[in-house]
Amino acid sequence: MNITKVNHKKALPNKKERHKLFGSVDPGPKTKPVDKHKMTDLQNTKKDFIFDLDAVGIAKVKHPIQISSSLAPTFQTTIGEFTLTSSLDKDSKGTNMSRFTEQLHEYHTSNFVVSINGLKKFTKELAQRLKQKDACVEVTFPWFFERKGPSSELTGLNHADATMKVHYDVVYGYDTEVTLAGMITTLCPCSKEISEYSAHNQRGNVTMQVSLAEDYDENQVDWKEALLEAAESNASARIHPVLKRPDEKMVTEQAFENPRFVEDIVRLVAADLYELDYIKKFKVSCRNEESIHLHDAIASVTYDKTNEE
Template identity: 70%
Template sequence: MSKVQKQKKQLPSKKERHQLFGSVPPGPRTKPTEKDKMPDLQNTNKDFLFELDAVGIQNVKHPIVIHSKMKPYNQTTIGTFTFSSSIRQESKGTNMSRFTEQLNRYYENGFTLDIKMMKSFTKELAERLKQKDATMEVTFPWFFERKGPDSELPGMNHATASIRVEYHAEEDFDIKVSLEGTITTLCPCSKEISEYSAHNQRGKVSMVTDLTDDFDEEEIDWKQALLEAAESNASARIHPVLKRPDEKMVTETAYENPRFVEDIVRLVAADLYEMPFVKVFDVKCVNEESIHLHDAMASIHYDKTKMID
């Protein structure tokens, strides 16, 4: 088959190409270029009608290092950050650049993401912003090793973890940690009415917990604790590597432990209730149903600080 020869193009210069597609020469420069001579609208002080609950930036992606009591013990992952503070009625706005400026400074100093670091960060941020409070929240994929129950062949699973630290000059810190883990559930109703088999599905268990003031992250890995609360109450655990003997064990375990979404949230709630470092918790389970087009869900909120002896 003959090839059609194309004549080589003679392109205009890059500058001429940019002009062709709309670029124009710079206009006259009349405004100051020195920072101290530039107007600072965000620092304007007037009566701006309302105090704002939160002003800041979100969806900031940044590499982070975290520790875990499960392999891999030290890991680098990607954090998605939100930073904010309240704004007084007489303040027009906040200094957005200070959020990422401080994040980069902490990163260059080799920070490891943990609650202690986030408490230091939010207190310093509030002081830099000259505000009474500051909030830092980061969500990240947390990886952990999971072995096949029979073969013990390892692989990497992951859950979505989140830490939220709020600093208040008068009230100190509020700390929330969250985890969303994946489980297997087998339908009790299907098992009960069928001559053989039962349908199962993948479920998502999400937990949001308020930690006590005396929580010791050196002693307890909250990620591991919440993951265990979700997985140990499921029909079966999720595995990255399964050989046939492993698969037999997992499917039989699921059959022996049927669970509705209602069962899951109650059982997980019981585990969180027994954790002394948890004050308040929310649990939600969503099942991606295998024989329906809809999902099944259940949730519970419980405040242990309101218990009466």
């Protein structure tokens, strides 16, 4: 038996009527000016607003960026998260927020490659654009680098989280700080010592926060590679994206031959950073994600080489 299906299509109000149904109203009378030059600019109000501000601006601004690297891939596009600020004198009510993103977009459209020198130029121009005595830019991004298996030499991509921060002051000049956070393998010395065989290991997260000297030349030394090497060369073993069985054997044995407490890691990394002339001061911290405990193990060391002068 054939059954004829009858479709009863719902009759909808048009879109404008639907909007009204859900609360939209017709525009009211407009009395305020639409010409920018006739609009009241509250942010530019000049009075005594009691306190100077250390910083005012915008944060969590995600933007595509280009970076260079001494490790392959030597030129890469990644995503940067920006914080852009300047100080504000107490005689100004507010800053011009749009000028921060306006300048960022201008640099982006001119194929800006994020670098120490580039950010120095950026902050100085930003201070001038804002008509302030200083400006600061901070950008955090994932940095990718090739890593080969120690035996197979099969290549994959690892990554670390990098941060560049440049502060410009019309009187004091530039202050440059960089940070790198990367993963390593650590094997517990105590576990190795007390056990008949084997030892527990864990993944360690090493963070190095460094102030660079004024004469640091990024064309001679890539700070990203230098900090990565300081962390990884002092680990029990490096992290690899691709490991075949012969690679795994080598990495496992290397970790067993180089046991490290979290305290050992920060001291060894600090020693490497201390020996780099272009580093003025640093903070090294390590967080081990323990494999046989529910807690993490942490340690940190801070040192200012300028106090020795």
